[in-house]
Amino acid sequence: MPVYKAPTADTLFILNDVLGLERYGNLPGFADASPDMIEAIVGEASKLAETTLFPLNLSGDQEGCTRHDDGTVSVPKGFKQAYDQYCQGGWIGLAVPKEFGGQGLPYTLHAAVGEYMSSSNMSLMMYPGLTQGAIAAILVHGSDEQKATYLPKMVEGTWSGTMNLTEPHCGTDLGLLRTKAVPQGDGSYKISGQKIFISAGEHGMTDNIIHLVLARIEGAPEGTKGISLFIVPKFTVGEDGALGARNGVTCGALEEKMGIHGNSTCVMNYDDATGYLIGAENKGLSAMFVMMNEARLGVGLQGLSIAETAYQNAVAYANERIQGRSLSGAKAPDKKADPIIVHPDIRRTLMTIRSFNEAGRAFLLWTALKSDIAHRSPDEAERQNADDLLGLATPILKGVLTDKGFDHAVMAQQVFGGHGYIEEHGMSQYVRDARITMIYEGANGIQALDLVGRKLALNGGRAVMAMFKEIGDFCEENRADETMAPYTKALKKGLNDLQASTMWFMQNAMAKPDNAGAGSTDYMHLFGLVTLGYMWAKMAKAAQGKLASGDAREEYLKTKLTTARFYMEKIMPETTLRKVRIEAGADSVMELAAEAF
């Protein structure tokens, strides 16, 4: 039987001891988030995740979704009840302003508990997850009327949301999209076209589904400059908020996917569906990007989430399965063999995943805190700095946490040997589910391009300079601290590789952009290695401080230090490989004619 326990102690250590959340009491909503309150919320979330969501994970994968002849879609057994419980707990609106029915708490806290929810049932959590993205877009770009009409229902979860970008012939290159919008003279539009890969596109868990749809208004320019964003509700909404007629939007088919079987991934057909412009005409992409950026953090979170669940199951199996003897003498002489956790290669596997998960969690919460500061700080300079770092961190978080999250789900599966390949242990599901996170909300190659092609040079490199300064300052501040040397030395070396590669791009990619493209994925991972290394150094610092003060969590804190050392010794050296690859440039990558492949 698969297992999952929310890592609440680790979350609290990061929030309280590493990030020092109480120092931000001046930000709106943070005063409500006292350490006691945080602990209570984290505890509630863990209960919901462990006892309600997780038990439906494997069965949801096995049962999947079904489309009926009338176009309705059934979700797996138990999903509706669990979804209702999630809504009743107020989890959708945890960080949404109180005026729209939310609790106005920090987004950082939302991310913290979001990890548990996705760890326990990613497919189920995608339904409210998409709603949260739609809420973010309406909050920023919706009119007051739109906010009043849609947000309270979406925050309470009686209505859900979706994102409709992809069409059969276009995904990354949205400039090619064909879905059209014809103005009706009354402020509304008729939307027609086909969208594919629409997560949570159709289901019966909510009274209404609010589709956010990219389309081109008749006569609008070609390319990305002629794209607008529309609200297309499944049922039209009267002025009194009552549901009206069924709109012209239907689920044409469910996609047969590798994983996330519990989520209904739909082909959506729009046939003169009534839609309402959200934001300005032809500015749909920037409106959608609000949703997209939020979603990208959410997908990075999913990568971490699955790696955590996979890790916990691998640990349980490694402690329980007996096979062979320790190289250094029997560890369980009373049994016929030792548990496989005695074997160094199994340890290497577990430590690799663990060192990623804990740093990934810190990175996620660090980024979420930047988002809170960027949106809530009264100080403009602080807001700008946080927004710069958030923009920089988003593609790294999405790309690295999902690439590595998947790799680590695979590594955890490997611990099970042949039993990992059998569906009943759940390890196959984690791998199949994690695989989509590398693809959706911008495939990871696109994240790497966003980082190298856009975020690096933005505002004269302000964001990347701020990041280098933050990490450099940390190393400098701790230079005299002998006990921090094992961490800061390796971190500094990684930072040097990162800075050298950044410089190499500046010198070699202006004249020849292919040099940036060919090194982009290596650069994203290089940045991720250093950022996670920075998180480890911060965690080591906090752990040492707490240990020195006689904190009761002695074993936990010592484990932190060992894991930090493992990361610095075994994972961090990869920065040099990434640098060497980047500096090898684009020549051998681009030399062949397309026909030669």
Added chain:
Amino acid sequence: MPVYKAPTADTLFILNDVLGLERYGNLPGFADASPDMIEAIVGEASKLAETTLFPLNLSGDQEGCTRHDDGTVSVPKGFKQAYDQYCQGGWIGLAVPKEFGGQGLPYTLHAAVGEYMSSSNMSLMMYPGLTQGAIAAILVHGSDEQKATYLPKMVEGTWSGTMNLTEPHCGTDLGLLRTKAVPQGDGSYKISGQKIFISAGEHGMTDNIIHLVLARIEGAPEGTKGISLFIVPKFTVGEDGALGARNGVTCGALEEKMGIHGNSTCVMNYDDATGYLIGAENKGLSAMFVMMNEARLGVGLQGLSIAETAYQNAVAYANERIQGRSLSGAKAPDKKADPIIVHPDIRRTLMTIRSFNEAGRAFLLWTALKSDIAHRSPDEAERQNADDLLGLATPILKGVLTDKGFDHAVMAQQVFGGHGYIEEHGMSQYVRDARITMIYEGANGIQALDLVGRKLALNGGRAVMAMFKEIGDFCEENRADETMAPYTKALKKGLNDLQASTMWFMQNAMAKPDNAGAGSTDYMHLFGLVTLGYMWAKMAKAAQGKLASGDAREEYLKTKLTTARFYMEKIMPETTLRKVRIEAGADSVMELAAEAF
């Protein structure tokens, strides 16, 4: 629609121009394998693979196998007919001695065409693949009578074979196995117990299934020293070779697996089944290892095979899908966007896979040739050297070609974006199928341990010294050749890292074996990187020679050189990372208490 074309030109280049197969005309069977004959056989194999096997791959995955209430198992539609065609072509016995109905041709040729077969339909090819392993075991350890009874039928494919090792509580640690064998006084035994994960364990494609089963004779010692190997036919075989009664072996269930759905992976129940000892009493493991070593090469081949099919499909999609514009200006200005093969990150992906596939193919055939020399050379020293290198290469080939084959199937899937996650394009299947190759026939962690713990020190390190000498000599011989410098320089650097890590193990793992265990997987990959680099250097040498002689394959040969350079610049530098990790030792890996995970 998925595509596959057997890479015959590349196979022939490796066999003729790199390995120089005609130089081995003195070995039995090699005289029959003239260049013309090889080309004809390779051509026949490609036809069978492309037109008969490949069209059943996706449908076989979707349909899967079914166990009926009477214990019989159906395979997917078309499998039986395709299997019959494969048998009629004489492919099972291509390298089996003529006296048992085979063709006695080089095993190297068998491996060459085996790649195509597994590329086109791995699940289907596992049925005869297991038979080939069983044939190998009977050839080496069977009595004359057993050979006469079983081999001809198995070589013609009317009977198939299986390997029965794993039990629910033991896989890697076979010393724990419980299946028992009770002597009947007439030379036969009654076998009872349960075996799991038995590939091709039950099906209706052949008249009989010859199970090779590990069991413990009543009263035999505990552990691995009390294990014997038995032949247990599904139907007993009379002295005249006619089939008799149904034996007490049945399929209790089919496993629900992540992939290879077209292969029937069975729980096999032995209930007083009649079995016959093969090889000596209590020497079953060494008999099984004949089969296992053969199977390990076959699994390494599968890793390469899937990566090749995945690559070809990624290339087709990258040339066809239009999305975005080249960074260096539009390449298809007449279209609304450029094909995605113009993007450097897509190129990086394709070049990475390609550079692995071509070197992997060379490594596979180089290893297969060592096997031929080890078994057929009249010269004892030559046999010993080849056998040493074969033993050394086997875990590397299995571990590296499957780890990387899977990674590359994932990378190829990524080229498809969202479409790669949908089952209809077949990319999901390649990933799901490739995943098992890292697990079965000894999980890759076991391959790494076999390499570090056994093969390295065997005969005073004779094999590893021979390998270092072969690569070192190659670098030395080409030192004066300026045109070879881009390849030999990088190869030499990789070899230095490998030698340094080997030395590190010698100095640090004797006293503390955990240092070997903690670095074993890194070492296996380090060895793989250098070996594939060696293959690239050999291929570059051959390509340059042919180019200088005005060979008609100019474009093909130049593409080889570019790909070789890509490997040296982008892939080879990973050796240093592996070395650094190995030298970091076991301390941070082993420090935590098991409960701390």
